[in-house]
Amino acid sequence: MSDLTVERLFSDPPLTGTLPSNLQFSPDGERIAYLKIADDDRERTDLWQYRIAGGAHSLWLNAKALLESETTATAAESAAEKAARERSRSFNRGITAFRFSPDGSQVLLPVGGAGHLLDTASGAVSRFTPSNTRQTDFRFSSKGSYLTYVRAGNLYRYCLQTEEEHRLTDDGSDLVSNGMAEFIAQEEMHRFTGYWWSPDERYLAFTRVDESLVAQTYRYEIDAAGIQVIPQRYPYAGAANADVRLLLLDCHSGEIHELNYKAREDDYLARVDWLGDKLAVQRQDRGQKTLTLLRIDPTDATQQTLLSEHADTWVNLHDNFKPLGQERFLWTSERDGNSRLYLYNHGELRNLSDGARRINRVLHAGGDYAWALGWTQSPAEQHLFRISLAEGTLQQVSSDPGWHEATLSADGRWLLDRVTALDDPGRITLHALSDAPTQTVGNAAVSASGETKVIARETIDRNHPYFPYARQHVTPELGALSTEDGQALHYRLTRPSGPTPAGGSPAIVFVYGGPGVQRVKNEWPPLLLQLLSCHGFGVLELDNRGSANRDRDFETPIYGRLGEVEVRDQVVGATHLQSLDWVNGERIGVFGHSYGGYMTIMCMAKASEIFRAGVAVAPVTDWRLYDTHYTERYLSTPEDNPEGYESSGVFPYLDGLKGQLLLIHGMADDNVLYTHSTLLYGALQARRQPFEMMAYPGSKHALQERDVSIHRFNLLLDFFRRAL
Numbered sequence: 001m002s003d004l005t006v007e008r009l010f011s012d013p014p015l016t017g018t019l020p021s022n023l024q025f026s027p028d029g030e031r032i033a034y035l036k037i038a039d040d041d042r043e044r045t046d047l048w049q050y051r052i053a054g055g056a057h058s059l060w061l062n063a064k065a066l067l068e069s070e071t072t073a074t075a076a077e078s079a080a081e082k083a084a085r086e087r088s089r090s091f092n093r094g095i096t097a098f099r100f101s102p103d104g105s106q107v108l109l110p111v112g113g114a115g116h117l118l119d120t121a122s123g124a125v126s127r128f129t130p131s132n133t134r135q136t137d138f139r140f141s142s143k144g145s146y147l148t149y150v151r152a153g154n155l156y157r158y159c160l161q162t163e164e165e166h167r168l169t170d171d172g173s174d175l176v177s178n179g180m181a182e183f184i185a186q187e188e189m190h191r192f193t194g195y196w197w198s199p200d201e202r203y204l205a206f207t208r209v210d211e212s213l214v215a216q217t218y219r220y221e222i223d224a225a226g227i228q229v230i231p232q233r234y235p236y237a238g239a240a241n242a243d244v245r246l247l248l249l250d251c252h253s254g255e256i257h258e259l260n261y262k263a264r265e266d267d268y269l270a271r272v273d274w275l276g277d278k279l280a281v282q283r284q285d286r287g288q289k290t291l292t293l294l295r296i297d298p299t300d301a302t303q304q305t306l307l308s309e310h311a312d313t314w315v316n317l318h319d320n321f322k323p324l325g326q327e328r329f330l331w332t333s334e335r336d337g338n339s340r341l342y343l344y345n346h347g348e349l350r351n352l353s354d355g356a357r358r359i360n361r362v363l364h365a366g367g368d369y370a371w372a373l374g375w376t377q378s379p380a381e382q383h384l385f386r387i388s389l390a391e392g393t394l395q396q397v398s399s400d401p402g403w404h405e406a407t408l409s410a411d412g413r414w415l416l417d418r419v420t421a422l423d424d425p426g427r428i429t430l431h432a433l434s435d436a437p438t439q440t441v442g443n444a445a446v447s448a449s450g451e452t453k454v455i456a457r458e459t460i461d462r463n464h465p466y467f468p469y470a471r472q473h474v475t476p477e478l479g480a481l482s483t484e485d486g487q488a489l490h491y492r493l494t495r496p497s498g499p500t501p502a503g504g505s506p507a508i509v510f511v512y513g514g515p516g517v518q519r520v521k522n523e524w525p526p527l528l529l530q531l532l533s534c535h536g537f538g539v540l541e542l543d544n545r546g547s548a549n550r551d552r553d554f555e556t557p558i559y560g561r562l563g564e565v566e567v568r569d570q571v572v573g574a575t576h577l578q579s580l581d582w583v584n585g586e587r588i589g590v591f592g593h594s595y596g597g598y599m600t601i602m603c604m605a606k607a608s609e610i611f612r613a614g615v616a617v618a619p620v621t622d623w624r625l626y627d628t629h630y631t632e633r634y635l636s637t638p639e640d641n642p643e644g645y646e647s648s649g650v651f652p653y654l655d656g657l658k659g660q661l662l663l664i665h666g667m668a669d670d671n672v673l674y675t676h677s678t679l680l681y682g683a684l685q686a687r688r689q690p691f692e693m694m695a696y697p698g699s700k701h702a703l704q705e706r707d708v709s710i711h712r713f714n715l716l717l718d719f720f721r722r723a724l
Contacts, residue, residue: 002468004527004534006713010706014042015466015527017458019426021045022097023416025409026120027104032416032430032455033060035095043706044094047109047118050455052414052430057455061118063094066111066125102144110138115149115158128158130165137179141204142197148179148204155179155195155206168204168249169256175233179206182242184235187671188629189270189317196272196279202251203298205259205272205279210243219670232670237624237631237645238638244269246281248298259296261303268629270317276326280306284317288633291315293331307349309333311552313559314633320362322370324389330365337552341372343389352387355394358549364408365389371408371415379549380478380490380522384417403523408433416455420524422492423475425458458524466527472497474533476525481572483545487554489569490520491542494529495582498536504584506724507538507577509611511603513566514595515558515634518549528713535717537589537724540577544569558634560641562623562648563602570603574610586612587724591716593617594672594701597664598650601680604661605653613660613723615716618669618701621676622649651683660723661691664712666699692719 009015020034030052035045047061099108107118109125113134116127128147129135135149135156147158153172158165169178179195186192195206214233235241246259246269261269261281270291271282279296281303291309296302309315311334320341322330327346332339341353341362352370353359359374360382370387376396384398384406398404402421408414415433420426432451460470476494483489496505510529512519520543532539543550544566546558557565570590578585590611592600597619604614623631623645624638638645646652661684665677677693684691694715696708703712 004469004472004531006531006710006717008469009527009531009713010042010709012042013039013465015469017425017464017466019418019428019456019458020048023407023418023428024098024100025407025414025416026100027102027410029409029411029413033098033100033107035098038064038094045096047095047098047107055453055455060123061095061109061125063111066109066116067094097138099138099140101140102142106144108138108140108147110135115147128163128165137193137195139193139195139197141201142199143201145201148195148197150177150179150194153177153180155204157204169206169208171208175210175212177209178247180209181207182209182211182244183233184241184627184629185244185269188627189268190319191271196274198274198277198298200277204249204251205298206247206249207269208245208247210245213240213243215239219668219673230668234670234673235628237626237628237635239628241266241268241628246272248279250298257301259298259301261294261296263292271319271321273321273323275323275329278326280321280323280329282317282321284315286628286632287636288314288629291317293321306347307331307344309335313552313556320359322362322365324365330362330370332359332362334552339374341370341387343392350392352389352392353385353394354392356385358551359385360549363406364412366412369412371406373404373406375549378490378522379518379543380492380520382521384415401522403521420458421522422478422525425460425524427457428455429453430455469530469534472534473530476529476539478520478522481542481576483565483569483572487545489542489544489572491540491573491576492520492525493541494525494533494539496536496538497530497534500582501536504587505536505538505582506587506589506720507540507583508532508720508724509540509542509570509574509577509588509590509603510596511542511570511590511592511599512594512596513544513546513570513592513599515546515555516548517595518543518547531713531717535721537720538577538580538583540573542570542573544573560635560644562634562644563598563606563650564647566599567602567606570599571607571610574603574607578610589613589615589720589724591615591617591720592619593703595620597672601650601657601661602653604659605650605657608656608658611659613662613720615662615664615719617664617703617712618666618672619650619663619676619680620672621680622651624649625673625676650680654683654687654689657684657689660719662715662719663691663693664696664703664715665693666696666701666703666708668698669701671701 023034032050036048038044046063049060050057109116115129115138118125135151138149155168155178181191181194211233214235219230219232246261249256261283266286268284270284273280281294283292293306295304295306318332320332329344331342339358341359343350356374356376359372361373363371372385382403383396384404386395386397402419405418407416415431418428430453474497476492481489519541529539577583590600590603597616600614600616604611635644667674699708
């Protein structure tokens, strides 16, 4: 039996397992392609395939060989590309994304900023982008005639038949980009693309983003070699956003026209899709209280409002618009307080999901059914549902407890179900589907004659890298507490792995606490929990009010003022910790990153009688210094809600901060700017309050570099050992 160390947690081979990721069916349904972490490099992913007929896995393309070949010679990674990877939290190297062509004859492989094509028949790989260039957002056109991508702020089209590249825009610059999602869209709206092909390939809609309206500030990126002054267009709360225009290229005539989607100049372009031969555009107002779905005719730019969502607080965005023809589509809405699935049919909206508490994601729609993920009994589990479009009936077709993620083939014949649970590292099962009556088999619904295969399973046996630490593994437990208004606060609790010392064990509240995120799930636990457990700490995670995957009554109490109900709910969790016989109630700490860093400081300042020590990583300290779309969603603007901004920051409460505090921040953070921490340093110093700090030169918000991860988690363990 070995003790799990920080060094081992971030070394090779990875302890996190070998389950495939990014699984995609080929268009002909004969194979499944996926990415898999390399055994010799936890930061590299290779391309693998699974042949459905033979049931065999094989390495399809080794990314190491491709990275080392001469064909991948590229220019240095641009600042925009680095920022886009940070926004999408994509930190691996090698083959990190891929797409099948519509006919399945080729696979598109962006590697190191260069575009490659893999011939599925021969296995040959060829590069189609010029040497010493870098591109982003590679995609096939709708029918597979073209490839499109963005280079240096301009949109390009590559013709597969003629093997010729054409630049479609020519005004890309440091301030103007075409076909790229802007900072706000990527970071806060989770829209990562800026162009959309029509189904017939005649039209290409794309964004033109002009950042000149955004005030220029300067970020000091400090690394081991020195200091760089980086100009940055950061849209602070209440200030101007980038100007985002929606343009339309007619590929027949070559003409480009602007499509005016805005009702007000400061409206957001939230989503763009195609509904038959018309554009479906989701427009969100600056206050985010109204979301409008427009249908725009590309031939004459006329537009029609199909539906509108409104809330007194805010309207959440989603990706569940699924076209079913020219006049029909699926849509999720929280208009009655819960996220439900609706069918829009020639102007009428009909609820299809009365049996579910929440529909999270629509996976597939075709024929008589839609398939979706959501929950009915507990938000700690996610299950798969089959929904009749005609009858509006909903059937849960996954039965095994846990957290299910699923993928369906384009023709609806095959289903992949990936499930993990607190006591199950995970498995992926393949199911053959048909229109025959369904029955529940294993953990997904299949037809009576359908085939079910386990195509991947994570087993902690003696050949698994985690096996030496498995005897110390502690399976967390799930539970629920109550708020003062009777709502359920779900928690996940991990006990220390060793015997309880005299006086009880110290415990850490591992917090995020912010909106849009859920931490408490019935899934294989993060190994960070096991690291803390085997070093003698209990760990409590609790989803306070404001967290995601609940109804509006649970989400919206934070509106107008942050750091109030969230802290009260975390105190409920910490008080429960103190009541446990194995916990030393005088030795409770708190730790979090980003919003969790903010919550760490607020918990320590508002409840110093409970929280003896805390580690705050990349904390927001003043919401006036955070971005427009996120902050204004919950606080409106500083002009309209000055008291809310003042009371939501950490500074009014610092006199109450009594415990030991460690502050950690990346000095090149372009999301939660390092300024948040430097302001806090000054305020604490002015109060003569002692604290510890660690700054990481050159690191951005995620602090994902291996050396940085090893250093900061060793630092965290040392701090909590001393403080608790």
